Amino acid sequence: MSDLAWIDGALTSARPQAIGALLRYFRDLDTAEEAFQDACLRALKSWPQNGPPRDPAAWLILVGRNAGLDGVRRRSKQADLPPEDLISDLDDVEAPLAERLDGSHYRDDILRLLFICCHPELPATQQIALALRIVSGLSVKQIARAFLVGEAAMEQRITRAKARVAKAETPFETPGPADRSERLAAVAAMVYLIFNEGYSAGDGSARAQLCDEAIRLARLLLRLFQTEPEIMGLTALLLLQHARTPARFDADGAIVLLEDQDRELWNRRMIAEGLALIDKAMRHARPGAYQVQAAIAALHARAETPADTDWVQIDRLYATLERLQPSPVVTLNRSVAVSKVAGAAAALAMIEPLAGRLSGYFHFFGAKGAYLLQLGRNEEARVAFDEAIALAHTPAEADYIRTRLDRLIQDSAAAAAG
Amino acid sequence: MLYTLLCYNSEDVVFSWSQEEDDAVMGRLSVIHERLHKEGKLGPSLRLLPTTAATTLRKDEPPLVVDGPFAETKEQLLGFYVIEVADLEEALGIARELAAANPGGAYEIRPVRLFLPGEKVG
Numbered sequence: 024m025s026d027l028a029w030i031d032g033a034l035t036s037a038r039p040q041a042i043g044a045l046l047r048y049f050r051d052l053d054t055a056e057e058a059f060q061d062a063c064l065r066a067l068k069s070w071p072q073n074g075p076p077r078d079p080a081a082w083l084i085l086v087g088r089n090a091g092l093d094g095v096r097r098r099s100k101q102a103d104l105p106p107e108d109l110i111s112d113l114d115d116v117e118a119p120l121a122e123r124l125d126g127s128h129y130r131d132d133i134l135r136l137l138f139i140c141c142h143p144e145l146p147a148t149q150q151i152a153l154a155l156r157i158v159s160g161l162s163v164k165q166i167a168r169a170f171l172v173g174e175a176a177m178e179q180r181i182t183r184a185k186a187r188v189a190k191a192e193t194p195f196e197t198p199g200p201a202d203r204s205e206r207l208a209a210v211a212a213m214v215y216l217i218f219n220e221g222y223s224a225g226d227g228s229a230r231a232q233l234c235d236e237a238i239r240l241a242r243l244l245l246r247l248f249q250t251e252p253e254i255m256g257l258t259a260l261l262l263l264q265h266a267r268t269p270a271r272f273d274a275d276g277a278i279v280l281l282e283d284q285d286r287e288l289w290n291r292r293m294i295a296e297g298l299a300l301i302d303k304a305m306r307h308a309r310p311g312a313y314q315v316q317a318a319i320a321a322l323h324a325r326a327e328t329p330a331d332t333d334w335v336q337i338d339r340l341y342a343t344l345e346r347l348q349p350s351p352v353v354t355l356n357r358s359v360a361v362s363k364v365a366g367a368a369a370a371l372a373m374i375e376p377l378a379g380r381l382s383g384y385f386h387f388f389g390a391k392g393a394y395l396l397q398l399g400r401n402e403e404a405r406v407a408f409d410e411a412i413a414l415a416h417t418p419a420e421a422d423y424i425r426t427r428l429d430r431l432i433q434d435s436a437a438a439a440a441g
Numbered sequence: 442m443l444y445t446l447l448c449y450n451s452e453d454v455v456f457s458w459s460q461e462e463d464d465a466v467m468g469r470l471s472v473i474h475e476r477l478h479k480e481g482k483l484g485p486s487l488r489l490l491p492t493t494a495a496t497t498l499r500k501d502e503p504p505l506v507v508d509g510p511f512a513e514t515k516e517q518l519l520g521f522y523v524i525e526v527a528d529l530e531e532a533l534g535i536a537r538e539l540a541a542a543n544p545g546g547a548y549e550i551r552p553v554r555l556f557l558p559g560e561k562v563g
Contacts, residue, residue, distance in 0.1 A: 032457045037453070249493060250507075303496055306496075
């Protein structure tokens with residue numbers, strides 16, 4: 024790893040902490056961001072010469088604060104602050120700040136920063152865009168590419184989100200325990216949204232990289248809240264899902280179902296970490312939706328072959344999830360386990376009442392078609408698959424259903440011939 | 442003489458590496474690992490999972506299990522075990538047994554991500 028790569032990594036990982044602290048100081052997103060950019064530029068000049076500081080985040084906050092104040096003082100024609108070359112040698116200046124960063128301020132700064140980005144008045148897409156810009160430091164161009172929109176449109180979206188946040192009453196004081204857990208839940212949901220944006224893209228595109236960023240943010244949350252089982256569950260869930268990415272699509276970009284995936288391609292490192300985390304979370308005996316989903320993903324990860332999958336346990340976990348977080352999509356997912364345990368007829372009976380609420384959902388018709396097919400009701404299956412194709416979000420989804428349709432037509436042709 | 446090399450770096454930075462960067466580092470290391478192994482100089486080598494995956498058993502009476510790494514600077518790392526178990530509960534069971542035999546301090550239970558076995562042992 025070259026020095027420059029190390030510096031780049033250090034700047035990226037210090038970003039949420041530094042921007043969070045600068046935001047507390049300046050109480051304005053744009054000023055905090057500018058001060059951080061300024062500090063980064065100075066770091067790129069100073070660190071290769073003087074060596075990296077003991078605590079990069081503390082250095083960046085101190086220099087960023089000086090840079091911000093510098094601007095204010097220049098405008099009022101006062102003396103400049105000492106250059107940052109001196110600061111990096113002054114361990115004494117950094118030390119007390121670094122100590123304080125380890126404490127509660129540090130956690131609250133980052134939580135506040137993330138919370139501001141997932142402001143409830145912002146639509147989900149703006150929340151994600153703002154977080155990727157402010158917390159992750161992705162460029163507007165990168166975010167625009169990830170969301171398949173023009174750069175100017177994304178710039179506008181982010182500016183609008185910032186303006187809305189600036190107008191809203193942002194509480195800068197330290198949140199109480201109840202407030203904090205509410206904020207943490209909102210922030211966790213936003214990280215999950217970022218991951219899903221990337222996961223649904225699936226391929227190696229700019230959008231798929233959002234999965235890595237979501238995992239980085241989840242790790243950050245976990246470091247700040249090491250004893251929160253739901254944050255362990257969230258991180259485990261993202262790792263276990265992402266571990267399957269290399270096997271989810273074949274060479275032509277077509278979807279490979281879980282049971283057909285080459286398990287050799289799954290990322291064992293991510294699985295090991297995900298299993299360790301969900302294992303730890305379960306010890307707390309405080310189940311939550313992320314933990315249950317991670318536990319389901321863990322059962323898939325633990326099965327050496329599809330036949331080893333513990334569907335009975337998965338069905339039970341889905342029942343728990345239905346209680347914790349009732350939703351037609353959860354019931355639809357549960358029906359897959361039911362089809363394995365009790366057969367396609369039971370699964371079909373389970374999803375039929377959902378038809379009204381899931382009438383615009385690709386996966387509903389995909390599953391319905393599959394169960395009908397298993398029951399030999401081919402004509403009805405064909406209708407369901409047609410509906411699914413009409414609702415597909417990606418070419419890969421549509422292709423997957425088309426393949427099943429082709430097979431259906433071939434089979435019925437063969438049956439007619441025979 | 443046997444020596445232990447303990448690897449330190451910023452966890453935040455290391456876990457910000459992309460898969461390619463991580464693979465590149467591991468690729469460069471494995472060249473050295475292989476050479477040392479051939480020369481018979483490499484013993485068991487481990488790469489630990491992040492500290493967030495760690496659980497600590499404080500050797501109090503009764504032992505106290507807490508999340509996160511053991512970060513008490515007054516006490517030093519005096520040795521370590523490598524165990525193969527089904528889950529955290531089993532690992533904690535073993536740690537509890539050891540704690541009863543060896544009071545004071547703590548055991549940090551941290552999963553391992555890479556294990557290079559070697560022949561050299563003390």
